[in-house]
Amino acid sequence: MDTVLLSRIQFAMTIGFHFLFPPVSIGLAWLLVIIESFGFKRKEEVYVRLGKFFGKILALTFSVGVATGIVMEFQFGTNWAEYSKFVGDIFGAPLAAEGVFAFFLESTFLGLYLFGRDKVSKGVHLFSIWMVTIGATISAFWIIVAGSWMQTPAGYVIKNGRAELTNFWDAVFNPSTVIRFLHTIDAALIAGAFMVAGVSAYLILKNKETELAKRSMKIAVYFGLIVSLLELFPFGHESGREVAKYQPAKFAAIQGLYTSQTGAPLAVFAIPVMPPPELKAKIEIPGLLSWLAFGDFNAKVQGINDFPSNDLPPLFITFVSYHNMVVLGMLFILLMMIATYLLRKNKLWDTKILLKMFVWAIPLPVIACELGWISAEVGRQPWIVYNVMRTSDAISRNVPAGDILFSIILFAFIYLLIGYLYLYLLVKEIKHGPEPALVKEVLS
Amino acid sequence: MDLNTIWFLLIGILIMGYAVLDGFDLGVGVLYLFTKDETAKRVYLNSIGPVWDGNEVWLLTGGGALFAAFPIVYATVFSGFYIPFMLLLAALIFRAVSFEFRGKVSSPGWKKLWDYLFGIGSLLPSILFGIAIGNIISGLPIDISGNYVGNFLDLLNPYSILVGLVSLSFFAMHGSIYLMMKSEGLVKEKVLPYVNRLWMAFVLLYALTTFFTFFEAPFQFNGLLNNPLFWMLFVLLLVSIVLIPVFVKANKFFKAIIFSSLTIISMIGLTALSLFPRLVPSNIDLDFSLTIYNASSSKTSMTAMLYIALIGMPIVIAYTIFVYRVFKGKVVITKESY
Numbered sequence: 001m002d003t004v005l006l007s008r009i010q011f012a013m014t015i016g017f018h019f020l021f022p023p024v025s026i027g028l029a030w031l032l033v034i035i036e037s038f039g040f041k042r043k044e045e046v047y048v049r050l051g052k053f054f055g056k057i058l059a060l061t062f063s064v065g066v067a068t069g070i071v072m073e074f075q076f077g078t079n080w081a082e083y084s085k086f087v088g089d090i091f092g093a094p095l096a097a098e099g100v101f102a103f104f105l106e107s108t109f110l111g112l113y114l115f116g117r118d119k120v121s122k123g124v125h126l127f128s129i130w131m132v133t134i135g136a137t138i139s140a141f142w143i144i145v146a147g148s149w150m151q152t153p154a155g156y157v158i159k160n161g162r163a164e165l166t167n168f169w170d171a172v173f174n175p176s177t178v179i180r181f182l183h184t185i186d187a188a189l190i191a192g193a194f195m196v197a198g199v200s201a202y203l204i205l206k207n208k209e210t211e212l213a214k215r216s217m218k219i220a221v222y223f224g225l226i227v228s229l230l231e232l233f234p235f236g237h238e239s240g241r242e243v244a245k246y247q248p249a250k251f252a253a254i255q256g257l258y259t260s261q262t263g264a265p266l267a268v269f270a271i272p273v274m275p276p277p278e279l280k281a282k283i284e285i286p287g288l289l290s291w292l293a294f295g296d297f298n299a300k301v302q303g304i305n306d307f308p309s310n311d312l313p314p315l316f317i318t319f320v321s322y323h324n325m326v327v328l329g330m331l332f333i334l335l336m337m338i339a340t341y342l343l344r345k346n347k348l349w350d351t352k353i354l355l356k357m358f359v360w361a362i363p364l365p366v367i368a369c370e371l372g373w374i375s376a377e378v379g380r381q382p383w384i385v386y387n388v389m390r391t392s393d394a395i396s397r398n399v400p401a402g403d404i405l406f407s408i409i410l411f412a413f414i415y416l417l418i419g420y421l422y423l424y425l426l427v428k429e430i431k432h433g434p435e436p437a438l439v440k441e442v443l444s
Numbered sequence: 445m446d447l448n449t450i451w452f453l454l455i456g457i458l459i460m461g462y463a464v465l466d467g468f469d470l471g472v473g474v475l476y477l478f479t480k481d482e483t484a485k486r487v488y489l490n491s492i493g494p495v496w497d498g499n500e501v502w503l504l505t506g507g508g509a510l511f512a513a514f515p516i517v518y519a520t521v522f523s524g525f526y527i528p529f530m531l532l533l534a535a536l537i538f539r540a541v542s543f544e545f546r547g548k549v550s551s552p553g554w555k556k557l558w559d560y561l562f563g564i565g566s567l568l569p570s571i572l573f574g575i576a577i578g579n580i581i582s583g584l585p586i587d588i589s590g591n592y593v594g595n596f597l598d599l600l601n602p603y604s605i606l607v608g609l610v611s612l613s614f615f616a617m618h619g620s621i622y623l624m625m626k627s628e629g630l631v632k633e634k635v636l637p638y639v640n641r642l643w644m645a646f647v648l649l650y651a652l653t654t655f656f657t658f659f660e661a662p663f664q665f666n667g668l669l670n671n672p673l674f675w676m677l678f679v680l681l682l683v684s685i686v687l688i689p690v691f692v693k694a695n696k697f698f699k700a701i702i703f704s705s706l707t708i709i710s711m712i713g714l715t716a717l718s719l720f721p722r723l724v725p726s727n728i729d730l731d732f733s734l735t736i737y738n739a740s741s742s743k744t745s746m747t748a749m750l751y752i753a754l755i756g757m758p759i760v761i762a763y764t765i766f767v768y769r770v771f772k773g774k775v776v777i778t779k780e781s782y
């Protein structure tokens with residue numbers, strides 16, 4: 001097998017697996033900020049117990065996120081040496097900034113949050129979860145800076161056979177950074193909301209610690225409604241407009257627009273068939289795509305036929321992943337709206353079927369994240385840096401295919417094992433539920 | 445001092461920070477392999493539980509900073525060390541999750557599995573750290589266009605393995621001193637004999653390595669002996685090494701760990717000094733070496749990064765000290781412990 005393909009398989013696998021965890025950690029951390037803040041203000045024992053309980057889930061998720069993230073820090077060098085040499089002048093800085101401004105903060109204060117409850121004042125303890133959360137969010141920011149630069153490079157020139165930085169802030173705030181950050185962070189908040197809602201729903205269904213679980217369910221539902229709505233508008237919508245403006249070939253691919261047209265329709269549902277690229281069984285809304293992309297029902301949208309075939313991303317996978325992300329986004333809004341309505345009517349606790357749905361919905365935001373991400377990254381192909389460097393030119397030339405195959409097998413084995421154990425321990429932790437209220441913990 | 449030199453220094457400082465901080469928790473992990481008693485194991489784990497993750501960030505940040513300041517080195521060395529790197533990553537993954545995983549199931553088989561993964565996940569990085577440094581000191585097969593042209597087995601040469609044993613014995617000693625500080629009673633009594641034995645092993649191995657370096661990489665000594673900085677670091681190293689057992693004997697473990705930290709700092713300082721201005725000497729032809737000039741980023745990039753480091757690192761150091769102080773004192777096992 002050729003090394004380009006192997007390198008890509010390894011990257012997709014390692015990063016795809018890693019990306020299952022940070023959205024949950026970040027979202028959960030923000031919810032813990034809310035929970036702990038209530039606890040700090042109201043001085044009620046329930047919030048402390050909730051904090052400890054969800055803190056355990058955070059710790060578990062965080063540790064797998066950290067473990068799999070280590071690989072990412074070094075993999076550009078091991079497997080993408082040509083890429084690293086070509087973009088190191090620009091791409092290295094956000095990675096280093098992530099370490100300096102984010103990794104230290106989140107990991108140092110996580111230790112304090114988890115083990116320091118009885119060692120520091122309540123204020124310092126609340127401060128520690130704030131720092132964990134801010135650290136995790138800043139970490140997302142810097143890695144998204146790096147990713148966005150690959151999508152919409154800015155602030156550089158090609159000099160001495162490589163991309164050299166000319167303006168740091170232009171590179172950091174390249175055209176897609178801000179919207180990508182907001183869309184991705186909001187996705188993480190959705191993941192956190194559904195984690196807390198699902199776990200709480202489970203406890204309520206099992207009649208376990210219901211008083212506690214109802215509190216966290218309430219927080220998660222109100223919070224979840226807001227963030228789910230925001231994900232569609234403005235963040236999802238603006239992401240689409242950004243892609244339409246800067247990456248028209250990707251836009252055509254994810255929307256399934258195969259011929260350029262004015263008054264382009266939005267494909268709400270379709271089954272793409274290749275080749276020739278064609279949408280079967282489609283349901284369309286005329287003119288809507290033109291309006292969404294450019295604010296004008298008659299605007300012209302470029303289709304796949306406008307681009308040279310060797311500059312096109314894979315069509316099937318981008319279309320399918322993008323559309324499923326959107327469908328899930330709609331589902332999240334729907335679920336949260338119904339839950340909010342029932343909560344206001346005081347009927348949520350008896351609507352067993354909805355509570356059950358919330359339990360099963362726990363993994364869905366994570367799946368939506370993966371899908372969104374696949375459409376963004378696969379949609380960037382065949383470029384590793386959009387319109388600047390091709391993925392096939394970016395690998396490490398001196399690493400033999402056999403070595404990469406070895407590492408793929410190694411990581412596949414490790415990740416299957418760890419993924420399985422994570423799920424097993426997560427379920428165990430949830431089933432165990434919050435620790436019973438103690439009279440007062442006595443420390444030796 | 446030019447930007448390239450400043451970044452050479454900063455990367456050196458990150459490596460020192462990593463060796464001092466993650467050094468002791470890797471060492472605790474190595475010693476963990478040799479204890480059978482469950483109470484002792486939990487004291488070991490919880491002595492580093494709240495801090496190990498922050499310590500490892502020094503490695504991650506070092507990697508990121510190397511990428512940003514000297515991308516050619518990052519690309520060449522990491523792709524050249526492909527297989528050892530993958531093994532290192534595998535070890536670090538298992539080590540990172542074992543803290544959380546181990547205590548979550550009470551079956552003895554499960555505990556045993558994670559005991560091994562944690563121990564080996566600490567042992568392997570401790571040796572590989574030295575092996576990597578050994579290879580850098582003796583030079584790598586770098587060709588005229590700056591590409592690595594060796595293979596996996598070249599990396600496992602006797603000299604580098606010797607340096608690997610130096611780092612292993614040092615980290616284990618460093619970790620044993622840390623444990624003396626954090627434990628009490630029976631657990632502590634059992635650690636004490638390790639401290640002195642490891643100190644002796646380390647001193648012996650380090651002396652041996654220095655001796656072989658004369659033959660393996662004589663170019664490292666060119667002009668070194670005329671450099672006053674060399675003599676300062678050398679004296680610091682000798683004094684620190686001697687003071688470790690003195691303070692251990694006096695039951696002053698905090699002071700002992702300060703001097704074992706100074707030991708590794710001066711060792712890395714000496715290595716850096718002899719390398720400078722090279723980052724990776726080529727053993728095909730010294731002129732092919734990767735240096736702080738031919739492997740660096742542009743001025744603009746290094747300047748931006750310098751601001752990041754100058755703003756960020758003092759804050760990092762401040763809160764790291766704060767959190768260490770919160771957790772100072774002996775380990776107490778509670779419900780929240782691992």
Ligand code: HEM
Pocket residue numbers: 147151176180183184186187188190191231232235236237239240241243250325326328329330332365366368369370371372373374375376377379
């Ligand atoms: C509700 C309607 C939604 C719309 C219209 C939408 C739109 C988009 C668009 C256009 C992209 C591509 C950005 C690019 O290629 O640069 C994208 C990416 C993404 N979406 Fe969505 N999205 C929606 C919902 C969601 C939901 C519910 C989630 C997860 C909970 C999500 C997570 C993501 C992620 C993680 C990415 C990848 C970001 C990146 O790294 O580039 N999206 N979305």
